[in-house]
Amino acid sequence: MNQYDLIIVGAGPAGSMAAKTAAELGLKTIFFERGRKPGEKNSSGCGLGPRLWREFDIMKELTPEKCPSMRAGTAARNYFINKEGEVAGYIMTRPTESVSYKPARDWITMNVYRSEFDPWLAQHAVDAGAELKSSTLIVDLLKENGHVKGVVDEKGNKHEAPVVIGADGVISMVAKQSGLRTKWELDQITVVPQYDFYAPPDKIDDIMGDETLAVWWSAQFPASYQVFFHDGFHQGLGNWLNKWDKNPLFYLNRVINLKYYKRLLKILEAKPRELQSHCLPWLKYPYNTHGNGVILVGDAGGFPCPLEAEGIYPAMLTGSIASKVAADAISSGDVSKKALSKFDDAWKKTSIGEDFEAGEELYEIWKALPFSPEETMTWFVPLFMEIMGGIYDWSEPHPKRVRQIASKIKSYMPVALPFIMKYVFPLVAKIFENDLDKMMDGAKLAPMLPRLIEMIPKKRKRRK
Ligand SMILES: Cc1cc2nc3c(=O)[nH]c(=O)nc-3n(C[C@H](O)[C@H](O)[C@H](O)COP(=O)(O)OP(=O)(O)OC[C@H]3O[C@@H](n4cnc5c(N)ncnc54)[C@H](O)[C@@H]3O)c2cc1C
Incomplete structure (x- = not known):
């Protein structure tokens, strides 16, 4: 039997951050990865958000030398596709004046390949003193009197620790074997197919400039994202399992077969490199995140953002929090569910807790739009x-x-207004709930009304 203070299943962003934090706190820590190296089993790339740089100093060490796929950009584009399948228009956006975190004015996302990012992060955990065991599939948990006590690998080796952190991603063995969750509901998990295209770096720079990502909006497919890396890009889309009426690839192929898209592929000299399909949890609110001797973090705990499923930041943050809570619990000799509930108390106070405060409203508007x-x-x-x-x-x-435009817009109001009332108002009310009293102060609003009425223009005579 191998004895540790802390066992972590999974060496994705959540597991590596948990391992790094635990090792730095002096815990004898091991983290297991089924892949030959971290990042081998994940979606090939992703965009990292500025909150990571704000929260974790190590992110400042991530450079193109360490992560050659890295590409940052200051612009994002929204393409709008009409019913004829043409790009009816697009909007390019850049960070705006109200952006308060200064580095986020210089770039929107830092896009990286997971095969470079995950090993880089795992190495930080190893350097801090954690033991990484890759090519090792954990198949079961050791339990005693309803407490998780350790893990069993596929060769039958047993490893013991007072706390096990499940950082094993969306289909979490730890969640299942600990009894915290049997499986996700169909409206809690999305399937996300994506094409990974190669394109020469100079073509991407010349044609896309400093664009880092794009979203393609259409009635013919769920919103489809595009992420640009140093030598290629992703085109993907997702939806909850209960929302697909056809094979998801049918819809993804609609995107890449748009006339405009084919032109883009041609001028970028893009070649398909890989077709991938992964699952991603997408919840209104995380639940059952911990039990006796066990904590679930990252995707295993259902932490991706309820609006656009940014998952790396919540994974690293919950990984780090879980290890701090585990360290306290281990040193106090109490690793019960009650002691580990400090994990929930802690993440709720963070920026992801604030996102999930409006989780239901954000989830509903995304689902509807x-x-x-x-x-x-x-x-x-x-x-x-x-x-x-x-x-x-x-x-x-x-x-x-x-007048023609106004009349056309008016014709959409029977569908647009109920949508606004059902999805937009509750979200706005939630976001501004602390300010509602001030904004809706009748005593202040009443004197303004006569002045507003006065400002309504009167019909003038035609010019001679
Ligand atoms: C197509 C797609 C695109 C995405 N794009 C973005 C993006 O642009 N930005 C963003 O922030 N997020 C993105 N996400 C979400 C993000 O990838 C996840 O939220 C994030 O990877 C979660 O990290 P994690 O460490 O919790 O889990 P994972 O990254 O899934 O890591 C879990 C690790 O555990 C290992 N493992 C699993 N089971 C076992 C076992 N039994 N034994 C041993 N090892 C095991 C796996 O091999 C894996 O390495 C995307 C997701 C998908 C599917």
Whole structure:
């Protein structure tokens, strides 16, 4: 029997961060990875958000020398596809004046390949003193009187520790064997197919400039994301398991077969490198995150962001928190579920806790908008394009065009208004719940009304 203070299953971002933190706190720590090296089994790449740099000093050591796939950009693009399958318009955005974290003004996401990022992070844990055992599949948990006591690998080797951290990703053996969760509900887990394209770095730079990512919005497929790396890019889309009516690839192929997309592939000299499909939890709120002697972190605990499923930051943050809570519990001699509930107390106080405060509203609006394309994008795209692009028609006098555009927009109101009432208002109310009293102060609003009414323009006589 091998005895440790802390055992971690999985060497993804959550597991490596947990291992690093635990080793730094002086715990005898081992982390297991089924892949030959960390990052081998994951989706090939991802975009890292600025919160990681804000939270973790080690991120400042991540450089293109250590991670050659790295590409940062200051611009993101939203493409809007009309019912004819054409790009009806796009909006390019850059960080705005209200961005408060300074580095986030210089780049939106830092895009990296997981085959480079995960080993880099795991090495930090090893350097801190944690033992990494790769090519080792953990198949079961050791339990005693309802307490998790250790793990069993596929060769039958047993490893014991007072606390086990499940950092084993979306299909978590630790969650299942500990009894914390049998399986995800169909509306808690998404399947995400994606193409990984190779493209020459100079072509990407010349054509995309400093664009780092794009989202393609359409009634014909769930919102599809594009992420640019140093020598290639991803095109993928996802939806909850209960929302697919066809093979997800059918929808992804619709994206890459758009006329505009084919042109993009041609000028970028892009070649498909790999087709991948992964699952990703997407919840309104994480639940059952800990038990006697066990904590679930990262995807295993259901922590990706409820709006756009950013998962690396929550994984690293919950990994680090779990190890601190485990260290305290081990030193106090109490690793019960009650003692480990400090894990929930702690993550709820962080920036991911704040995101999940509005988790239900964020989840619902995402589900209703990009993930229900036929219901909502059929009106959202033309409505939006009417506002953005309508004025470019010079075939009529401008006042007449404005009346035509307004009339068209009005025709979408029977579908748009119920949507706004059902999804947008609850979200806005949640986000501003602490300010609602001030904003809706009747005593302050009442005197403003007569002045506003006064400002309504009166009909003037026609010019002579
Ligand atoms: C297609 C796709 C694109 C994404 N894009 C982004 C993005 O751009 N930005 C972002 O922030 N997030 C993104 N995510 C989410 C992000 O990838 C995850 O949230 C993140 O990887 C979670 O980290 P983790 O350490 O919890 O789990 P994982 O990264 O899944 O790591 C779990 C590790 O445990 C190992 N393991 C599993 N079971 C066992 C076992 N029984 N024994 C031993 N080892 C085991 C696995 O091999 C793996 O290495 C994306 C997800 C997908 C699917």
